[in-house]
Amino acid sequence: MSKMHQRAKNRFKHDTGQGAKMVLSKHNLSEHSTSETKLLAVLLLAVCVAVLVAHWPALSAKALSFDDSEYVTDNVLVRNPSWKSTQRFLTEILNPSTIGGYYQPLAMISLMTDYALGGRPDNLRPFHRTSLALHAANTALIIVLLYMLFGRVWIAAAAGLLFGVHPLTVEPIPWVGERKTLLAAFFALWCLILYIHYARKSDWKLYVGCFLMYVLALLSKPTSTPLPVLMLLMDFWPLNRLGWKRIVEKLPFFVVGGISALITYISQSNTGGVELPAKYGPLRIPLVLCHNIVFYLYKMVWPINLSSHYAYPKPLALTHPMVLAGVIGTCILIPLLVISLRWTRGIVTGWLFFFMAILPTMQIIGFSNVIASDKFAYLPSVGLLTVLAAFLGWFCDTGKPVVRRTVVIIIVIILAGAESVATRRYLVQWHDSVSLFKHMLTLTPDAWSVHNMMGIALHSEDKTDEAIIHLRQAVKLEPNAADAHNSLGAALESQGKLDEAIGQYLITLQLNPRYVTAYYNLGNTLALQNKFDEAINRYRQALQMKPNYAKARINLGNALGMQGKLDEAMNHYRQALQIKPDDAELHSNMGITLARQGKPDEAIRHYRQAVKIDPDYLSALDNLAWILATHPNPTMRDGPGAVALAERAAELTKHQDANILKTLAAAYAAAGQRERAITTLQTAIKLAAGDDELANQIRSQLESYKQVKP
Secondary structure, eight states: OOHHHHHHHHHTGGGSHHHHHHHHTTOOGGGSOHHHHHHHHHHHHHHHHHHHHHHGGGGGOOOOOTTHIIIIITOTTTTSOSHHHHHHHHHOOSSOSSOSSOOOHHHHHHHHHHHHTTOBTTBOHHHHHHHHHHHHHHHHHHHHHHHHHHOOHHHHHHHHHHHHTOGGGSTTTTOGGGHHHHHHHHHHHHHHHHHHHHHHHOOHHHHHHHHHHHHHHHHHOGGGTTHHHHHHHHHHTTSOOOSHHHHHHTHHHHHHHHHHHHHHHHHHHHHTOOBOGGGSOTTHHHHHHHHHHHHHHHHHHSOOSOOSOBOOOSSOSTTSHHHHHHHHHHHHHHHHHHHHTTTOSHHHHHHHHHHHHHGGGSSSSBOOSOSBOGGGGTTTHHHHHHHHHHHHHHHHTSSSHHHHHHHHHHHHHHHHHHHHHHHHHHHHTTSSHHHHHHHHHHHOTTOHHHHHHHHHHHHHTTOHHHHHHHHHHHHHHOTTOHHHHHHHHHHHHHTTOHHHHHHHHHHHHHHOTTOHHHHHHHHHHHHHTTOHHHHHHHHHHHHHHOTTOHHHHHHHHHHHHHTTOHHHHHHHHHHHHHHOTTOHHHHHHHHHHHHHTTOHHHHHHHHHHHHHHOTTOHHHHHHHHHHHHHOSSGGGOOHHHHHHHHHHHHHHTTTOOHHHHHHHHHHHHHTTOHHHHHHHHHHHHHHTTTOHHHHHHHHHHHHHHHTSOO
């Protein structure tokens, strides 16, 4: 053996054999000096402050990304915080009713809690606040984990800092639906920390705590499944305790992980869909793996052109430069990893940690239309951080330690500063949805799903013409994309192009006969054409597949009401009320129907609830004022109350709505203000010009007031 080889081996001797046990056995938080513990606390605080400063613009982000509508905007359980919603999140295991995807109850409960604290689609700050706090906490936990493994406070803090401010960690914070990534990482890191404690103390309470954290991580996001494998890798290095006994002690973890994997597959299949490897040729999986191995390492080292949508290379073959680079890079990387075993277990183990942790998202079983995603690398990057921490420890202990440590500190500060700048620049793209998808389109101009989301974002801002351009492009790029056809139908419907919208909805249903939203949208369009029988049939089809679809049940009630089937309409309204108890429109519609049924007192109760939920709900204000002013029972009339409500409605319409002024006049009359009632009706007649029916109603009302003696 050469002297150079022997020196290298000696430098890495802490990685293997008895040396590892001697060095690592003392790395227990409780056994360190008070001064070192204080230093750790100070560095934890300093790093967390740096992380908060770097990511602070995330709190102002207003962008809603791909699936945020499912997680917040349209999620009836999140928008109705209650124990009942919590129970449903926990018990809807194989068929989550509000999410098109896998079982993730803790993530949903977390978002529901933020909604209860004021989070709304137009006020995302409470969601981002919690996510940023979780990211800072995860950074602190990574520092503690690295400190426990290697016993070097400054090195653990340096590695944690580089993780915390890295641009690759941006995505899970402003992307509301990615709360699951942060929450799962939080519990997974606690699981690993408790496992290290258990490995050194063999205390059954620590084992139970570790197991509990694993379960909580799985309930947050099932990509935490490989944690038992990660523990075995840590047993191999740096804990150096791997053996059959260690495998046996993890059997309960593997059993729970296997059950979670089965639940994940079934729930994803039932609600979101999966693609099995057999659907594609035998080369697809190795090509995807090679591409992603190099892709993620590249993005970590050089984090530019980051996006929430990394499209599959077309073609997915060696003729594509990125695929070829992935294959060549992987073929170079693997032999280097094997060669590194001559000196240390650390490099191979750290890389395997990364690879096994990210494996569930490598699209072996397809569940997404992207080949990779920044968020997928969030927890797996811990494996590479262990390699970095071990390397820095070795580097600082050789040669001239003081000089080398100074060099490391300077380099880390420079890198952290550069990362922070890049992080803030990337966060600018999350200012609003249009900015976000415009950024994605500059990187992937031929991604149909990004054009689809851009169209949805523009449509929500009433830029329908621009929206339709992007939606037509989405359909052109991917004619079999049911989502794009459905979105295009909605945009066309808003322009009054009802027949063309119906055509798009029918295409959607041909492509996906279980597309519930398309049945609902089709029902709405048919109702606008007064084709209530057909609309009712479409609403019923939507409800057959999704009984808790509150919007469909409400509009079914509306359509039945238009046909005069008031009892049946009320039945559906009451069922919808169980799902959406705080829906102002629903209470208002129930009030209208009850009034038509001759039940004014019940109608008043629902109108009042609608106004309580939304004080500016115009229809409820108008109808409640009218019924209080004209109640069949004179003793139940409330003139002053009616005036207050009607005046508010008139203010909202700037006194330019003849119907509202008609109600205001009735309120004045009920309050004994006859002259004001007459004056108001005279103004209303002028506004009603062109609507003979309404004008005649107002004239009749005016004559009745004139005939009343003052």
